[in-house]
Amino acid sequence: MGLFDKIKKAFTGKKEEVKNYDKGLEKTRREFVSQLSNLSKRYKNIDDDYFEELEDILIMADIGVDTVVKFVDLLRKRVSSEKITDASVLKEIIIDELFVMYVDNGILDSKIHYSDEGPTVILFVGVNGVGKTTTIGKLAHQLKSDGKKVMLVAGDTFRAGAIEQLEEWGERVGVEVITSKSKDPSSVMYDGLEKAKAEDYDVVLIDTAGRLQNKDNLMRELEKVNRVIQKLIPDAPHETLLVIDATTGQNGISQAKSFKEITDITGVVLTKLDGTAKGGIVLAIKETVGLPVKYVGLGEGMDDLEKFDIEKYIYGLFKDL
Template identity: 45%
Template structure:
């Protein structure tokens, strides 16, 4: 091999090799495959953009509990106090003196009251003799039937179609839940397709006015309020405004007061008289809001407010926070005012018309 050949061979080692066809044609441009050459560093971008598989169906939303379910849950503490212990008492399977004594003690401690307790015991004995009850299930069914018969007269739904505007005056002691109940009632009547106006008649507590205005904004209803002044004048103006605007229902708040505060009880009586000046047929309903936690003290409230302003219906609140739900039976015997609504929670839909069968079933189920 010559020296020239050796030099040429040495240079060829550093030249790129070409296919035979490359001497006569231009090498085409290579388009990179995005799937093959995707950088692993950015692989997560590609995965997030991929559509979900066709068979991936979204989870079905959990259905909201029914009112009966919410009522049952709300009465859990009363049921634990009453219904849970009844099974033990009824386990002997016969209505004898020992059973009646134990049952009497249990009903009294559940705030059923003496009059209602005597009524229920007498009914249980009569039904036991008549139907020859000899099983725990039969005894419970007989007691539940007696309680239902006792509460049924209180089941009188409120009809607001008789007047326009239909004026509802709301009263009660401090902390019973008047203002909150008004907000829930506004939503309830709106769900029936009725227009509502709120009257901030509690002019003593600034927070009450602000709270009512917050409920008004939440429900989209007008609130008639004043920074200060006579509560009767505020409600009078609200009724005039409702009449001018064609409003269906006026909910008039009043300041909380104790039955023993005689000067305040006289003041609320004045509010009622002013309402009658604005509308001789009003108020068309006077609702007393009762906190179920008060137990037997609620009876004294009903009697005192009824004497001052003529109570026509009751709203029993906070049944979910007490074991004293038996007070409704005491009301039925000692001061039987219609229970228009019961409340078992803080939600806007947790205030509903009272239904005796639902209430009894929630206690015994």
């Protein structure tokens, strides 16, 4: 039995557990996966044309050109060494190999690291409109449901309406939001962390502005933010999560590369997967950027954030095959 069969079996009958993945990956499943399925129906024999079409399909799913070339190369070798001729057999091997590629070279740590003592500080960064504030709202809801005392810090003092947006989330999910009239994000972060320490908060989620600016300015700004946070909590931020919009495809990959150069990113939140057929981007982030995806956004609602789980992801993608 192949790896995929095992995954499929593991989640069969566990609808609730994979509900968000199932729903959120529908677009990718419909386009990418059905093309894959058609391909193996159309080709009786595996030849060069087959591999070329396969390459195109994988590139369209935003797995990333380099990764695809490497992957298809590996498949060609397997096909020739194992003398595989049947395209429907190869279809299953493709899924297994995609899975192996993700978990290979050491599984990236997709867990959030919570502080043993004092508040855990999670900083959210990313370009504008990717879903930082929404992700904070959703995560606050999850953490609160887990019984944690959660604080949101409105560190986006730049965009009009940003503070109100975070306040709305705070109200909706029932957690405290710290705001300030000051235009300096550092001052609201300082106030928030001071309160979080004094009042024993478990988790502090810090929103930041998604303004577009050059690398040097952004680097300086993030250095300042980190300095301020560390004045109060020396080992914070415990996580710096980069939020990427999956619908922007390879653009998101370049953002990840840039942010990784200017600050210490501990993980990625990949949002709006429900709005794209390019779910292959998860592989590209791992292969070309080397960052772990820690959360995925699978819709706009407050329950539509999931811890990233490669097995559930693979299930959501290929369950109909």
